[in-house]
Amino acid sequence: MDAILRDVPERIETERLILASPRVGDGELVCEAALESLEELRPWMPWVAPPPTRESSEESVRRAVAAFIERRDLRYHLWSKEDGRFVGGTGLHRIDWDVPRFEIGYWIRSSLARRGLVTEAVRALAQAAFEQLGAARVEIRCDTRNERSGRVAERAGFEMEACLRSEARAPDGALRDTLIFARVRRD
Numbered sequence: 483m484d485a486i487l488r489d490v491p492e493r494i495e496t497e498r499l500i501l502a503s504p505r506v507g508d509g510e511l512v513c514e515a516a517l518e519s520l521e522e523l524r525p526w527m528p529w530v531a532p533p534p535t536r537e538s539s540e541e542s543v544r545r546a547v548a549a550f551i552e553r554r555d556l557r558y559h560l561w562s563k564e565d566g567r568f569v570g571g572t573g574l575h576r577i578d579w580d581v582p583r584f585e586i587g588y589w590i591r592s593s594l595a596r597r598g599l600v601t602e603a604v605r606a607l608a609q610a611a612f613e614q615l616g617a618a619r620v621e622i623r624c625d626t627r628n629e630r631s632g633r634v635a636e637r638a639g640f641e642m643e644a645c646l647r648s649e650a651r652a653p654d655g656a657l658r659d660t661l662i663f664a665r666v667r668r669d
């Protein structure tokens with residue numbers, strides 16, 4: 483089956499969040515949240531160097547809308563149910579529909595961090611991947627030094643499988659070791 487024919491959820495609801503597929507026009511709020519969070523994002527996320535602008539964020543959103551429609555990459559924006567604020571981003575990336583396998587990524591605006599919102603989103607997204615998309619495997623990959631990210635993976639029930647040494651370059655150009663966490667369907 484061509485990936486574009488796959489049915490995927492456009493909206494996932496949790497206790498405190500709505501995970502929604504990206505929409506044209508989201509760029510301004512994404513940009514504002516990223517600019518407030520540069521200190522926390524810079525060591526791990528290459529897309530904040532140089533810092534995003536409203537235009538570059540909207541361009542990225544529109545590319546994400548197109549990729550979502552084609553089922554090449556499924557980005558979700560997190561919105562607070564309490565006040566409608568843009569909270570951060572997550573998504574199912576590096577998709578292999580033949581397995582099917584996905585990799586979950588995430589970031590949160592600094593002013594809403596440390597409340598368990600990311601773990602809540604990751605749990606719901608993994609559940610949707612297994613129950614609605616038929617996932618056999620869902621991965622989370624992170625720099626070994628990114629302890630906050632590793633704790634999200636563990637809280638969401640992912641098991642550490644491997645450490646790949648010198649697997650990638652960190653945003654500062656240094657070689658990084660990468661931890662692979664995974665959940666599989668037979669779990």
Ligand SMILES: CC(C)(COP(=O)(O)OP(=O)(O)OC[C@H]1O[C@@H](n2cnc3c(N)ncnc32)[C@H](O)[C@@H]1OP(=O)(O)O)[C@@H](O)C(=O)NCCC(=O)NCCS
Pocket residue numbers: 522523526527587588589590591594595596597598599600601602623624625628630631633634
């Ligand atoms: C990684 C990142 C997303 C983690 O965000 P976070 O806010 O710490 O994660 P959560 O929303 O799951 O919150 C968990 C923290 O809130 C605390 N918390 C407070 N209230 C909570 C609640 N009701 N439920 C669960 N946890 C709660 C937890 O104790 C935990 O703190 P700890 O990690 O110090 O033990 C964030 O640091 C970030 O955006 N980093 C930059 C981008 C990045 O590195 N992304 C990952 C790339 S692999």
